[in-house]
Amino acid sequence: MSADVTGADVTGATAADLVRADRVAGRLYTDPELFELEMTRIFERAWVWVAHTSELPGPGTFKSTHVGRQPVIVTRDRKGEIRTLLNRCRHRGASVCEKPQGRANGFTCPYHAWSYGLDGALRGVPYPDGYEGVLEKRDLSLRRLRTESYGGMVFATLDPDAEPLETFLGDARLWIDRFMKQGGGYPVKVLGRHRFTFRGNWKIQLENTTDGYHFPIVHRSWMASVDAETADMMSFMTDPTAVTHDLGHGHSVMQMVPAHSDLDADDGSEPLQARFDGLVAELSATLDPAAVRKVVRAMHGTGFNLNLFPNVSLSAAFFRVLRPVAVDETVIEHVAIGPDGPPELDAVNRARLRIHEHFQGPFGFGTPDDAEGWDRVQRGAAAAPDMPILINRGSAREKADADGHPTAHVTDETGMRAAYGRWKEMMGDD
The missing domain is CATH 2.102.10.10 (Rieske [2Fe-2S] iron-sulphur domain)
Known part of the structure; x- marks a missing residue:
């Protein structure tokens, strides 16, 4: 056992043994005893x-x-x-x-x-x-x-002594505020949801939300199915301004399209996508041009994915919620959202649902591809359980931003390191 071990014993090892700065133990995906401890030390104590x-x-x-x-x-x-x-x-x-x-x-x-x-x-x-x-x-x-x-x-x-929610959210609150701006000046409401189960550990999905590295590989078919403007918007792999921040408390945010991080920051120079010309014409019959621009510019949601440890992400234009069932079984809910406003916005929400279905829906391009990847990680992790899972991408170029948040490129594993840092803190506290 190493000299820098801290925290309580975690089924034969310590939290510090299982989570290092650049890797985590493979058994974090496969050990049922660890899973039981996660349910009590994380899910029954966190917000x-x-x-x-x-x-x-x-x-x-x-x-x-x-x-x-x-x-x-x-x-x-x-x-x-x-x-x-x-x-x-x-x-x-x-x-x-x-x-x-x-x-x-x-x-x-x-x-x-x-x-x-x-x-x-x-x-x-x-x-x-x-x-x-x-x-x-x-x-x-x-x-x-x-x-x-x-x-x-x-x-x-379930913890009566848990810190106040706003303390737990910390600097993630700014990004929640920004995410809710996609109502286009109106409140956001839930439009619908769909649920599915994948045969894998909950942390595999937790990692995925701020994993920009997989996007052009896993989602090639989706990229080929959308218009050129959307594909260009999501081509962030070589954009040096596309970054991921560790926000503390296990939370992280991945800025894929930095220009859409704050939808209120709009100088009017960015043209609305041609695919929405019909929607613009329909809305313009009753709404003023500024209102039309706000709701249509937000059709794809925000330009970031916000991961809130341990169970929910605000992912561009929807909520993704995970529920652990067993060490190798996780239920996922994708929750579609849209503006809660006058009847004229019904057309906006219908269009948002079609966009949601195209990627996140059960017959869409994104969800089946992601779920297949998660399933394969679980199956592969069962081999050589002593072999670690690497989370070191970008660690050498990770730097603090102006607010002191560890920050690296959008393809780097800063978000994973943030989540596992919180995991180690909660699992090592006896």
Whole structure:
């Protein structure tokens, strides 16, 4: 065991043994004992993304999701407060909600009909005479998770002592603010989602969001399928201004199209893509030219991918959410978004959905190619488990930017090093 080892024992090794500055142990993808520790030390202690506020538009609206492997209900109570409740009856443990989303006055267990309010409080118990002197309803609310939001992004944590959400997000907040500008002057809302499972470890997908190195290789077919303007916009491999920043706390941002990092920074000189001429004409009938330009210029989203450790990325024009199921199984949700505005913007959101489907959709070009790559990494990692995974690309040219963030080229592995630094910190803390 090396002299610089720090942190608690992690199934026969230390976190510092498993994650080095330029490599990580292959068993991080394959060791089921490590996976179990990740669920308790990371997913039950970190801030985990659970919803966007647009999914909870009014009192009684809810969605079912997970914090790690724990099933939860995210709901807006009668006072308008967003709550995250453990989806487990306090009586005999049955789930109290099986619908993915909807509107309700409360939640009732189907087994013995214990009923709970939108705030999780236990409201009713059938045949209460059997509980006289042995049950106090106020002590048996659904377990409430700490829930905080920023920029419309709702996070929850099982750790009552976790740092405030804004501290956890740190310098990533600027990039969340920028990401939400793609509403074109209007708020952003969720348009729809699709879910799929890949046979691989969650960290393989976590790495992918700020991995510019793979893009022209894995996504050749997509590049060949789009118009020349879009292909040129995404040809960032040799652009020296395209960089990735380590934002701290495991977060990172990959600027693929720096000119679109802040959509408000528009001097009007960049022409709108010809492919949107029909949309421009349709919108111009009711919207002023400046409003049309804002929403159409944002059709491809922002020019960056923001990775928020451990489970969500704000990826150009959609949210990508990961949910670990097993050491070699991960559920991914791709969440399409668009501007939440007047009926005229319905045409914008239809067009955004078609763009989303072309790359991220289940029959698109991007998702199947990425998933195949992730599957193959998992299969390959099972060979020679003592062989490390390299994350050293660009480490020799990584420098601090003006804000002190470690920064290297968009094809470098700065984002991976950021995430694994946080992994080591959380897994080594006993």
